[in-house]
Ligand SMILES: *Cc1c(COP(=O)(O)O)cnc(C)c1O
């Protein structure tokens with residue numbers, strides 16, 4: 001990768017030096033091209049004008065006494081804003097109308113560990129505890145603040161379900177109009193949650209990848225004037241929200257890094273930004289520098305990154321998704337190549353499980369730890385099991401597996417095989433007859 005420069009000489013996008021909103025972005029100083037390093041001002045742009053590479057937020061991080069920074073963080077609120085010194089948000093962010101997600105439970109999963117033969121310690125980072133019951137509240141919270149700074153008035157997204165709900169809720173609270181786009185065939189729980197907050201919800205006759213293409217077109221149209229698509233034109237800011245998962249896991253472990261992380265992959269944004277967050281923690285001296293391995297998890301019916309990993313390819317060939325794990329059903333993942341880099345660099349791997357294994361893993365997590373994850377949680381727990389069985393993940397090492405959403409939103413996945421043990425008349429005799437006494 002090229003050395004970062006301070007170029008950005010384009011006429012339509014303000015150069016890095018002319019940052020018009022500097023005070024609103026805390027320690028962030030620019031957008032930087034992931035491919036060629038060209039820098040841009042902090043504006044609603046998302047692709048490099050030199051090479052079309054994705055842009056990401058670059059910082060001047062508060063390098064100083066790590067003990068001071070740690071104390072400052074620990075004194076902060078029990079949500080993602082405790083990490084405001086490391087995020088592209090204004091210093092007074094806690095005073096804004098926001099859903100304040102984060103600081104979800106890191107559950108020591110001893111029962112699941114026993115079942116899977118993990119001896120080095122196993123934790124579930126349970127992001128179903130967020131305001132709209134998925135990890136998406138983290139990314140939306142940051143994108144919302146960027147939209148506010150840029151004076152955008154409509155909040156939008158292309159969504160596999162959870163993002164639509166998170167955008168609808170955040171917009172409702174912050175007083176934005178919202179108009180979100182989903183594929184027409186999503187789970188009822190996701191559709192209802194996306195609609196209940198009162199914004200506009202548009203179901204598109206097509207797959208997520210069609211929805212995403214449509215949104216890109218809308219941004220280029222005069223209709224899209226004043227619109228913040230959290231995962232398109234606000235994507236550089238959106239992505240930074242996932243860093244807070246890395247920060248929380250490290251802090252909740254007592255300011256140290258685990259050996260292994262098992263992370264779901266849809267577009268791959270979350271996985272790449274968790275790695276970015278872990279690298280920052282090391283750079284800042286907040287945790288001891290030690291190796292960690294990142295494992296990516298996909299559903300077999302939408303496993304383009306896993307397929308590329310196994311084939312030793314650097315590029316990801318798009319697929320047509322067909323899986324019950326709809327929240328992860330992105331056939332053309334934007335951050336796929338970076339996910340491959342990270343899995344290879346850290347010595348991790350990318351695996352996939354079929355729908356039956358997803359359902360089994362949802363139930364396994366539920367019956368061992370009392371955590372009802374959505375299908376994406378079935379994917380990560382199922383992949384963890386497979387990684388251990390195939391010798392790709394060391395069970396004697398310490399592992400954190402992510403559950404990124406709530407099982408109540410994907411009831412259909414388990415409903416056909418889950419129900420009453422017996423249905424009886426209200427008499428003791430009937431109970432005895434049912435063989436449950
Ligand atoms: C969106 C989503 C992810 C990951 O998405 P990325 O696009 O890879 O960042 C994971 N789990 C759930 C439940 C999601 O909704």
Ligand SMILES: [Zn+2]
Nearest residue numbers: 033036048051
């Ligand atoms: Zn570039």
